[in-house]
Amino acid sequence: MTRMAPSSLIHLILAASIFAQTFARLCNSPGQLRGNTYDYIVVGAGTAGNVIAARLAENGANDVLVLEAGVSNEGVLASQVPFMGPTLTPNTPYDWNYTVTPQTHLDGRTFPFPRGRILGGSSSVNYMVHQYGSSADYDRLARITGDSGWAWRNLRRYIDRHEKFVPPADGHNTNGQYIPSLHSTRGVLPKSLPGFSYGIDARVIATTQELSAEFPFNPDTGGGDVLGLGWVQSSIGGGTRSSSATTYLNGVINRRNVDVLVNAYVTKLVRTGTVGGKPSFRGVQFANGPQSPTTNVFARKEVILSAGAFGTPQILQLSGIGDRAELTSKSITTIVNNPSVGKNMSDHLLLPNNWLVQGTESLDNLLRDPVAFGAALDQWQASKTGVLANGVTNHLGFFRLPNNSPIFATTPDPASGPTASHWEMIVSNFWINPAVPQPATGSYLTLISALISPTSRGTLKLASNNPFQAPLIDPNFLATDFDRYAMRESVRAVKRFAGANAWSGYVIEPVGDLAAETDGDIDAYVRSISTTVFHPVGTASISPRNAAWGVVDPELRLKVGAGTAGNVIAARLAESGHNDILVLEAGVSHEGVLASEVPFLGPTLTPSMPNLPSICYDAYASGSDTPYDWNYTVVPQTHLNGRTFPFGRGRILGGSSSVNYLAHQYGSSEDYDRLARITGDSGWAWKNMKRYIDRHEKFVPPADGHDTTGQYIPSLHSTRGILPKSLPGFSHAIDSRVIATTQELSAEFPFNPDMGGGNVLGLGWTQSSIGGGTRSSSATTYLNSVINRRNVDVLVNAQVTKLVHTGKIGGKPSFRGVQFASGPQGKNMSDHVLLSNNWRVRGTESLDNLLRDPVVFGAALDQWQASKTGPLANGLPNHLGFFRLPDNSPIFTTTPDPASGPKASHWEILVSNFWVNPSLPQPDTGNYLTLSVALISPTSRGTLKLASNDPFQAPLIDPNFLATDFDRYTMRESVRAIKRFAGANAWSDYIVGPVGDLAAETDEGIDAYVRSFSTTVSHPVGTASMSPRNAAWGVVDPELRLKGAEGVRIVDASVWPFVPNAHTQGPVYLVAERAASIIRGY
Template sequence: MLPSSSLSLLLGIALAGPCVADVFQRPEQLRGTTYDYIVVGSGTAGNVIAARLAEDRKNDVLVLEAGISNEGVLGSQVPFFAPTLTPSTIYDWNYTYAPQPNLNGRVIPIARGRLLGGSSSVNYMVHHYGSSEDYDLLAKLTGDSGWSWSNMKRYIARHEKFVPPADGHNTTGQYIPSLHSTSGVLPKSLPGYSLPIDSRVIATTKELSSEFPFNQDTTSGNVLGLGWVQSSIGGGTRSSSATTYLAGVVGRRNVDVLLNAQVTKLVKTGAVGGKPSFRGVQFASGPQSSSTTVYARKEVIVSAGSIGTPQILQLSGIGDKADLAAKSITTHVHLPSVGKNLSDHVLLPNNWKVRGPSLDDFLRDPAAIDAALGQWQANKTGVLVHGITNHLGFFRFPKSAPIFKTIPDPATGPTASHWELIVSSYWLVPGVASPETGNYLTLIAALISPTSRGEVKLASNNPFDHPLIDPNLLSSNFDKYALREGVKSVRRFLSAKAWADYVVSPVNIAANPTDAEIDAYVRAFASTVFHPVGTSAMSPAKAGWGVVDPQLRVKGADGVRVVDASVWPFLPNAHTQAPTYLVAERAASLIRGY
């Protein structure tokens, strides 16, 4: 998403280095073909599961990763270089959404990490947990109180390690220390590089406090308001599940990690309690390579993500029997919900030309980038410790909004949000190159509680063919309304006095657009925040819908669980990595029985 051609040169630097010990390249290097647990995918959730299972030295764990090592990948270490990792690189699965009718038929890339750490190694590192009402609704939908916020928030202590920001500034008033842990696994921090617009943002929360109140810390469970971003960055470097959870257990005798191992299907190994058992896992390094099968004594945990997981299940004969028959796949478990219920947060950039400093000039200057890289390499400080934003906030429409006269409120609760505001001090438009001159401000309006749903389905029975991925973005009246109102809201945000001497004019849209002009702008420029969920949705054990039960076991099958973002039946009020970490922490406790 960074527009600079100078930054694209860094891809030449970002080459995978040698693997760390006990991370293997070839199946013949493994200790055997049978393990207690096999984890499919070393992403955000998979590495949590592997690490927690490996804490018990009696457990023998194999992690299968389709991609490469994260070692030596500069773009996955330097926070500001994150957008160089996707799309169209060796670090990305390079999926695309199907042409979206409500977005002028555009084909939109959907970034998914294809290296150790998965998407936690390529995302933009925003790290917050969402609304308490997300978890309480999850508990209500599943009938399992263990998913409620009162229980789930205890996993924060196990997960996070809050550390000082890279610049060491005084963080008083920017977060609430009592809500956080300093003894967990994953380092996270407040912004480590201040921007000239920071003071303007905070001033706006004071002047326009009724619409844009300041929120000191969303970890309280209350997401409403705007505050300082918290990111999976520690000591000026990205914190991924690979650099934290997995790194903590690699080298132990009870953990093997295999790269270049794309799982092609789960193998039926018998039946238990009248259910087909899937304790075999078949994988290969590519379409021309021979397959290898490994076996789990206890369980297979599929953590391949909201796209990869339903594809693997369907290839294994777990899914809608009509869809499977159409691809000449024998159905072992008729589970129609597999791949259905796909939803994603929708991103809409709103750009203004500004007078004064922004990061655009830096991004156009190879010498400045080179100097900044030298500073980062020397002491992990400077502009390169910056993510895409220092501030974000969550907001909801009033109860009296006209849309609610005909459509029920889709938020997860009465204090949950409808949309998100992300503030960036440079040109940030996915797929659109930055202007060659000028300084810009980007205010992203993101749809947080969409009602549109789509699906992931097989394109063929070839496991190396990408599946068909259609989130059906903006197909509902609410979703269209929400982004239209989001555009109006960000304009009100800039009406504060703090911006009067800074903002010049909007870009790509009229100064006072009509609703029709806003809708046209949305169709032309909206894309994704890369937060797909829902394709292996959790539901009560006996419910006729859903893919996994509240214990995350695949319904109608034995020996296999799903642990990743796909189990969320709806989108949480958060960038999805932190909620996924909490789900994985609880899943590990369920599997181990603690």
């Protein structure tokens, strides 16, 4: 998204809101803690950490401490107003403000990688799309781990506990926009459909009808069936962001058994002895900053790392757990030699594709005009309705490359299965482009394409042994032929989407190099502006119990965190009053962070969308870094023209669940079955994992209350869980075009009635972690549910510097202590590559004016604050879809299919009714459609390495994007696919033309386009990978226990050995729910 410059009045409103309220058991200094020993210590109050803390604290016998490096989310207006989510990152106090290392395959660019540094983590700053991914993702995970408990059929039961599906902010009839039976209304986290109707919504749906073969309508993208384009489901409730901080954490923060400490920067785990021959880590060391004294706290039972895909491997490495050679180079004594730590990083690559459009339907003027923005803000504050009560998209879709795509001749399908996607499209009704500022005039359509099944793998490494130095984040985007092909074809696909008749009177022309047609030109376009979707996973990957690879076992043992997973763990452990829990979070509290509450403002919480108009940002969210993000950047990406860019990670209670874009899926069932196979633990298989959906999600009506019939499958979801989840709560004007395209191009883009039930293939309505128009994060749900218990402490601003070796147990080093500080292991890193593809469109249906006009934006914000409805109560896309390359793709002659299975995807499409492009600011004028594509099954693998032995120095993050032929092929073909999508008749009167190098047609042109603009979806995984128990590889065993050590589990995205078919918060929530069950013994 592009930055939106606020008026001084908005500055005052947002700044004042930061200090609006306080938690009863929220601690700001170590001296406020009840002691130094708890039953459970959760490091990271992010998406997972708050869930864990809340669930643990439900048992009053559990004493829980949650440590959060970031600030409180309370009073942060941008974390409340959905549409303001993009203002929370980067270069704000709510972001870790990471940047990626120069990306070789993205023209050597570097860019921000947002991660929420605030209570709720990335769930307080994300864009609130709330899905679970393809059922194939979970089944693949079960296969990989050998644990059927991770399979979709077992994990989806947690949806019932998690999501609370609520009406959208505008109360519209949601019939046909989701399938209620797939969701829950009994959970913790409010989730809803779009709460503000965009002018392009009808065009989007019409396109799914017109191009139904390629862009089928998916009636529910949140039920495990992701393929197709549908209405976005977002973590928004009542027009306000739902994050793990506002839901899970808020539910427990007043309990006597929960302490939450913000500004607690964990510097390391403290070894406390040896148990069973393994080093035991039951201590955590933290500090308030580089110059502050360190404090040690100890866990009687377990330390749970939920510090995220970057924080977890960084802490492990600083604690002496990682690759011996890398640790030695940083003068760190190796306690556990595990080369898998920090490797296997995977992320969704994002490409914002912008089109100039006719009229003023877009929201661009809202982002330009302080008066309009102010009016929108007044509306939100008065009624929690209006454009600000919505996210940045009403539609997104997940799609596969055609089965006959040539890339499959050389590359195996990387998707989790045939129902899992390769790329995603997100439709935004305004200019979204992280790399290019919003133009001063014009209306725009943004069709973001994201690589959903990337084969590239990156790394997270220490920059030094200074815990306060950011790690080296290298997503290694587009390092493989498949990733490059998928992004290229996603560009072509979004062009086809924007070329549908539905857009003919709206879209004028593509912006810039989106016009590229050749492979080479499209590749150059992708390289030049692609960036991260900040969905990093895999850096502490799960693996079978006895596997030699991976970071945690199928029960997530080796532990630490209060992000997405950390809050789940802390919450679940705290359910037992016998457990004493400490949650350490390096970030701030999510409380009062408006952008982490307002779904549409999720992109402002992290630096992944640095080109948002400043109107979207509060006084604490300016520049490219934010206080809610770790503000990492990737190392220069070889296959992205050497570019480096931010890699967003939430540094806030709730972790990335407090800062992400709210898409809430679980991935393909084949992902979980694959995980079960890999780890040798059938508990990770979909049939076992899907049961956790019942505990996790609470499917609620969208913010606008519309009839959701046909937009999701209610039977696939739960209404009894913790985390509210919903379909889009604001109708975009292009919604009907998107659905029409799935009908018109149904062979290539079939409609998916629910992507949240393990079946991801096709395009459907986005499901987001939004309840009542507000973000649902692990902090707002899991952590909130236990934070007031006596047995839980949550310490923010507590950056863990290392685990403390406390002796030997059973011949293994024991780490029962944690060293932490407040302030600022990694092979096999995998991430989704994102490419935003923009088309210029006709009229004013897009949301581009919302992002340009302060008056319009202000009115939307007013609406959200008043009623939690309107565009700000929604996430960015209302539709997304997951798709596969054709089985006969030539890439498969040289590359085995990397997908989890035939139902898993290779790429994703996200449909946004405005300019979305992390690499390009929103044009000053024009209306745009963005069909973002993401590489979903990348074969490239990156690393995370220490930059030094300074725990406060950011690690070296190298996603290694697009390093393989498969990745490059898939990105290329995803570009072509979205061009076909945009070319459907549904868009014929709307789309004017592709923007810039999106017009490329040749392989070379498309590849150049992909290299130029691709970035991360910020879905890194794999750097603390799970592996079988006795395997020589991997970082954790199938029960998530740190291999070669005792007393530590890892519970966050890093344990996934591959990136699943989903925006990763859903899979992380399910992993955390199962981890809590494993720990508690049920």
